[in-house]
Amino acid sequence: PIRLTDPPHRSASPVTISEPTLDPDTSRNESTVPARRSFDPERLGLGLLLLAGALLVVVGTGIVTGVLATLALALTLGTVVALIGAAILGGPEVRRKIAPYGLLKPGMLWLALFYLAPLVTLLRNSLSTLPSRFAVKADFDWNFGNYSTAFTDFGGQFQRGFGYAAVATVLTILLGYPLAYVIAFRGGKYRGLLLGLIIIPFFTSYLIRTIAWQSLLADTGPIPNVLNDLGFRPILNALGIMDGDKILNTPAAVIGGLTYNFLPFMALPIYVSLEKINLTLVDAAKDLYSGSVRAFFKVIFPLSLPGVFAGTLLTFIPASGDFVNQQYLGNPNTSVIGQSIQNQFLVQNNLPVASAMSFVLMMIITVFVIIYSRFFGTDDLA
Known part of the structure; x- marks a missing residue:
């Protein structure tokens, strides 16, 4: 067998590793650069769901009427289209994450229009004052x-x-x-x-x-x-x-x-x-x-x-x-x-x-x- 030994005339010295230095022309280190936030389909689905529900409540309670009500309904339809478009263009992973919100949307919109809107209307009426016994509409004036x-x-x-x-x-x-x-x-x-x-x-x-x-x-x-x-x-x-x-x-x-x-x-x-x-x-x-x-x-x-x-x-x-x-x-x-x-x-x-x-x-x-x-x-x- 061949045995390797250090030459007798060469003394062992510790090996030192120097830290890398930054180029003075470089304004910032790569390790300190924040990672770019990627697209979050779950936040998009939840945001569109809440937005559509709020718009339907506003329309159902009569807070907005006329042109504003038409615009709110158009925005509600736009949230549905945006959700479908994100699912189509986003790929399999995006569709997997956004699918639950798409399935929830019909039921949540139904509840917003036929449960939350009447509930808000009931709350407004409870804080209103009827001008006369035969009046049809009560005036909202925070009447506790x-x-x-x-x-x-x-x-x-x-x-x-x-x-x-x-x-x-x-x-x-x-x-x-x-x-x-x-x-x-x-x-x-x-x-x-x-x-x-x-x-x-x-x-x-x-x-x-x-x-x-x-x-x-x-x-x-x-x-x-x-x-x-x-x-x-x-x-x-x-x-x-x-x-x-x-x-x-x-x-x-x-x-x-x-x-x-x-x-x-x-x-x-x-x-x-x-x-x-x-x-x-x-x-x-x-x-x-x-x-x-x-x-x-x-x-x-x-x-x-x-x-x-x-x-x-x-x-x-x-x-x-x-x-x-x-x-x-x-x-x-x-x-x-x-x-x-x-x-x-x-x-x-x-x-x-x-x-x-x-x-x-x-x-x-x-x-x-x-x-x-x-x-x-x-x-x-x-």
């Missing part, structure tokens, strides 16, 4: 007094509306949960039939179902007669459910109508949550010495809470503003906020106060939903 009128003059209707809706929601949970439980775990081959029986009431109009309850609860109807024959009248009178021999035109009748009409909205979401539960978890709980009752409260009920949450929202929100049940099953002393809003809109022609009442109702429900969702959580609703 309409909100104080909504609370002071219709506070009882708000309380009854939310109170009836809350009681009806609790009753639908008590009735709907066992119903959904039996169908999910004991339905077997009849599960589809039982679900169909829950959905069958939807084949009939909401109004017709309520009028049918009016006939059932009438003074000479079958339900009061059966209760009187069974001797339940003294107990029901003591509980405040019956008023003498009457059930119709009482708060109990209104709550009963709400419970019946919204029961499917509670039972079906709970069934969906129960149907997804893996029963091996229950078997595992029993192997760890949990009884059936404890396994239910430790395993099944917590896993079904997303269904209870969804059913509560689907029941409480529409029941809070419902007035059909009160109109046909209640009396003037059981008037609720939904009926008062209808009266202010269609009978009294008091658009500002009616708009303020509607906006207050929506805000209260929104606050309730936010608090309720943070308490239960919404991660497993899908």
Whole structure:
């Protein structure tokens, strides 16, 4: 083998590497030059989506009219054309990033025109003043007094509306949960039939179902007669459910109508949550010495809470503003906020106060939903 050694007369010296020097004629170093920003299709898609929605809201609320409204609609159409053009000319990567905004655009424009625009109009009307009772258009003048009128003059209707809706929601949970439980775990081959029986009431109009309850609860109807024959009248009178021999035109009748009409909205979401539960978890709980009752409260009920949450929202929100049940099953002393809003809109022609009442109702429900969702959580609703 050949062994290489340094020559004896040459001493080893450390190797030094000098830093590169910049050319004095060069005004800036290449490392300090900022990178050029590339085209971001996601920002373009989001910007065009928001711009088109804002233009439709402006046109739908009547803030701009005439030539300006025509120009706003032309710009809205231009945003659609610009989005399509960017997708065509940008290549596959741009189309991949911009496609979600293109798919969102029809639905978002629909919501902007038919939800946000009416909502903004309602807010403007709630801050307006009606020159006279027979005036058609209210004058926008930031009149916050309409909100104080909504609370002071219709506070009882708000309380009854939310109170009836809350009681009806609790009753639908008590009735709907066992119903959904039996169908999910004991339905077997009849599960589809039982679900169909829950959905069958939807084949009939909401109004017709309520009028049918009016006939059932009438003074000479079958339900009061059966209760009187069974001797339940003294107990029901003591509980405040019956008023003498009457059930119709009482708060109990209104709550009963709400419970019946919204029961499917509670039972079906709970069934969906129960149907997804893996029963091996229950078997595992029993192997760890949990009884059936404890396994239910430790395993099944917590896993079904997303269904209870969804059913509560689907029941409480529409029941809070419902007035059909009160109109046909209640009396003037059981008037609720939904009926008062209808009266202010269609009978009294008091658009500002009616708009303020509607906006207050929506805000209260929104606050309730936010608090309720943070308490239960919404991660497993899908």
